[in-house]
Amino acid sequence: MKRLDLLVNERELELLLKRLEQVGVPGYSVNRHVTGRGGSGTVVSEAMEFSGFGANAHVIVFCDSSLLEPLAAELKPLLKTYGGVAYVSDAKPL
Amino acid sequence: MKRLDLLVNERELELLLKRLEQVGVPGYSVNRHVTGRGGSGTVVSEAMEFSGFGANAHVIVFCDSSLLEPLAAELKPLLKTYGGVAYVSDAKPL
Amino acid sequence: MKRLDLLVNERELELLLKRLEQVGVPGYSVNRHVTGRGGSGTVVSEAMEFSGFGANAHVIVFCDSSLLEPLAAELKPLLKTYGGVAYVSDAKPL
């Protein structure tokens, strides 16, 4: 099985989760209020959460490797438009 | 070494941590206020944190692979009763 | 590519991020308000966040494996002084 780590802005989270459900992942976990710095150098901080900026969300998906291809097809355009990163590692159930 | 990712409801966190300590893990990290969707389709959201529902907790354990077997023995009944997932990946100290 | 997981006290976060930037990581994500227990047995809890204690921060860095060596050189003294752990796993972009 695989583990997919997604880091996107909280504002795009709804869109992303909808895509995950379309692809049919068995589940996902979301950690909001994540901060960071990305390729563009933009710093995301909790201090701006009160504003229209929000912070980042970290989405973790454990799923079968067969889902990676459809996930890439669904998610890459989203990441390209709104920013964010996606990484895959190996994982297996305990 | 191994990395163990556990996702359980916050209400069961105390029980889980007690088991981790019994098995003798060298340490653990807990991230509360995690939301998500699991196998049963139930959506966990921060909105219900004020109620008796709570949110999820994400527990990370870096430990020797020899601990995986006793961990599985301790944790699987808990996950079966209360829900939640557990995944293992490879990791090594920096 | 590699995934680096760092767990340090929030008070040292600034120092750590500065070092990451010096080494030139392409980005990082920070999850604050993490609790846990470490090698020394000290329990970190959210209850002490109001005080000078703070909680832990979990920093995730996806980067090229070539950066691991300079990262180790920069970060290990920091971890030795202030505590905290660092683990590396494999990862590749989606």
Add this chain to the structure above:
Amino acid sequence: MDTALVLQNLLSPAILFFFLGVFAVLLGSDLEIPAPLPKLFSLYLLLSIGFKGGVELQASGLGPDVLLTIGAALLMAVLVPLAAFALLRTQFDVFNAAALAGAYGSISAVTFITAESFLRVLQIPSDGYMVAALALMESPAIIVALLLVKLAAQDRGAAADTGWGSVLHEAFLNSSVFLLVGSLLIGLLVAQYSPSGIAKMEPFTGQLFYGALCFFLLDMGIVAAQRLADLKQAGAFLIGFSLLTPLVNASVGLGLASVLHLSQGNALLFMVLCASASYIAVPAAMRMTVPEANPSLYISSALGMTFPFNIIVGIPLYLSVIERVLPGASL
């Protein structure tokens, strides 16, 4: 039903902010009250209602009227889950039936607070000892529900932590019961021995109270509307149950109130206690001790249906019935 009362309730800030939260969800606004702010307001409301109730309880004392009312409250807290269980077993397995029965046998403090604010607007007096009834009605249904599970499902496998120790712990020490009872005792002690403390607490526990209730009801509107979607999947029986149970329980409550010669204000609060269902203390306990039950059933019906029904329709309805049935009741 008295239209003036209905409008008075519907157009109060409290109910309007509840609707604002509901509309936020229905219209798809991204309005949210981020965690842990709702917890701040619920802790605050419990602390304040407990403290003020304790102060008033000290003034009224524990006379026979008070003890009888509290006794009736405890009776309802035991009977309601038993009756509800019998009915629910026709449609649900033991675990879900017991968990739902527990929720409806216990109470909702926010419904109680909303009713009390409503009375205050209408300048109808009520007694502080009703807060003691509120506090004592939270726990028994939890114990009854667990007893029912133990009796009806003796072979369930020892998965969950369901010894009596942990059941009593969940019933009496869960945070909302503990804070409410603790604040009540503090109110009692302060009123008795250190009355200057009452005035110092007043701006916080008194003056701020109604605004904080409105803010919290805005959030409750949001979560209730979110839960409504879940409820659709649960089917017609549960929706009917969550609307009829408050009416039936309120009627029984009215009967008891009449027998006990409660004042109009106390009668309303008593009916509301009987009619309301728990979405804090009971779910917290059930999720640990009856993990086999599906939480979205009991929390969605209590929070998505019964709670809105009570604060929007129930409170003015119950009062208008009281005004007809208990007209001579001592104010």
Add this chain to the structure above:
Amino acid sequence: MDTALVLQNLLSPAILFFFLGVFAVLLGSDLEIPAPLPKLFSLYLLLSIGFKGGVELQASGLGPDVLLTIGAALLMAVLVPLAAFALLRTQFDVFNAAALAGAYGSISAVTFITAESFLRVLQIPSDGYMVAALALMESPAIIVALLLVKLAAQDRGAAADTGWGSVLHEAFLNSSVFLLVGSLLIGLLVAQYSPSGIAKMEPFTGQLFYGALCFFLLDMGIVAAQRLADLKQAGAFLIGFSLLTPLVNASVGLGLASVLHLSQGNALLFMVLCASASYIAVPAAMRMTVPEANPSLYISSALGMTFPFNIIVGIPLYLSVIERVLPGASL
């Protein structure tokens, strides 16, 4: 410019707490107001200003004066982004120009609130219907900005979710617009049908208001100072733009206020609405519908420069001009 007014403003608790936040960042203190506390205060301020505005709007009614003022507000909300876009296009691409134009065409509720508090200290009256103008000026610029993008960049590729449905959704249902308008309507309804609710809300929405504003401005000082660093990178043009735009827009606002014979207090609020820029509603909308724009440009100029300029220099400056130009204006 009237030094007494300037000092009165500079030495008010609100502005001093803002400076305290700025100094915390400049001196490197670790003072922070952790999330979601700033959100608590911003939700509270919107709810309170909306509710009180609704109550006063019900009192003043919707006479021709009110409608004309609101019409002028809407006019500015459309004209300002158009004019700003024309200017900004000389330096920025379509996306950044449109996003900046949207921010400056919309308003900052906290700037408005600070101005209103300033008036109250000076005992200069203003009308509740200005809150309606505030509410109505939030959204139009968002729509104008999106229209500009659609017209000027027709080949942008359908990446973002930019159908009209979602644009209107962002414009009218984003949380700050929704909460402000909703609270305003609640204030209206309560004042009309359930006036006893006003007094019950007062300690929360009224008495607490100024202290909560100070606490929030402490946080605003922190974030504004953090943003200032970003702004340096954005270059001299944008810094100039973020300082001159409020002055130009305030002047146009003054002209309109004079034509409409607004009272001094209303004229100040109107100028402040024209002069302020949005760092909540508009960035929230732009980040979804114009993801090509660089958020640190529009949020840093609105929050790091225009906001401090308006509350520190702008408000007393505008008022001292009003006192000269509209001396006979009805108080």
Add this chain to the structure above:
Amino acid sequence: MDTALVLQNLLSPAILFFFLGVFAVLLGSDLEIPAPLPKLFSLYLLLSIGFKGGVELQASGLGPDVLLTIGAALLMAVLVPLAAFALLRTQFDVFNAAALAGAYGSISAVTFITAESFLRVLQIPSDGYMVAALALMESPAIIVALLLVKLAAQDRGAAADTGWGSVLHEAFLNSSVFLLVGSLLIGLLVAQYSPSGIAKMEPFTGQLFYGALCFFLLDMGIVAAQRLADLKQAGAFLIGFSLLTPLVNASVGLGLASVLHLSQGNALLFMVLCASASYIAVPAAMRMTVPEANPSLYISSALGMTFPFNIIVGIPLYLSVIERVLPGASL
């Protein structure tokens, strides 16, 4: 020791809510005040005490009495950590001894606030300039502790960031010192130049204060009880130290208060400053500059032992001694 005073204190809402938090932990309730709510209350208390202190300091001015009292406070802030270090070195290494000495040389603002509320209930006046003493006593012990480490452990290896720049930074710019001093200066400025701001802040910084203190003490009861468990492991010496140090320091404080002819109220506040130990500013600084010290030693003794001792036993004890020893002290 005067039983009436003890009861008056024990049965005040503030102390009772503290006990409620303690019992929550001892009985195993899941009651918690989730982060960052405790931070909200601690920021609020610092801001309010600072602001009100500044306003009163402006009224009293900086006469010789005030300067002498502040001088005595600074003296204690330097002497206490030196004496404590000498004692602690008999049992601990340099790092732990210095960190503990720093904590006991500095102060606890919440202990001060609790003492002030106690005085207010008893209608014993005290002066606003004591808040200035509070603010000035926070930092010196941090510097002394670092000096002691530098002198006694010259070969420690340059791991931590312990240059003088960062030490002074930790001492004077850490968030609690910065907010307290900043709010004090704001209070001073407002009282001098913009006195209408005082009344506008009053509902927030004044009326709400006691209730917010009670809410915060509920949380402090929870964390103090959690820390108590840690303390058991630390051994008998540290427990003795954390109970006897307040008594010794309070006695020295009493001596100074008597020499300075402080009023009874000021004398109590002065004793409490001497007797209390820091669990916010000092741990924050020590964790960065003396990472070799074990934080659970200094935070558990200051928070789990000395803090409860002072607010439960210390305050009424010190006052009853004052009433005997300084009977003729000017009220």
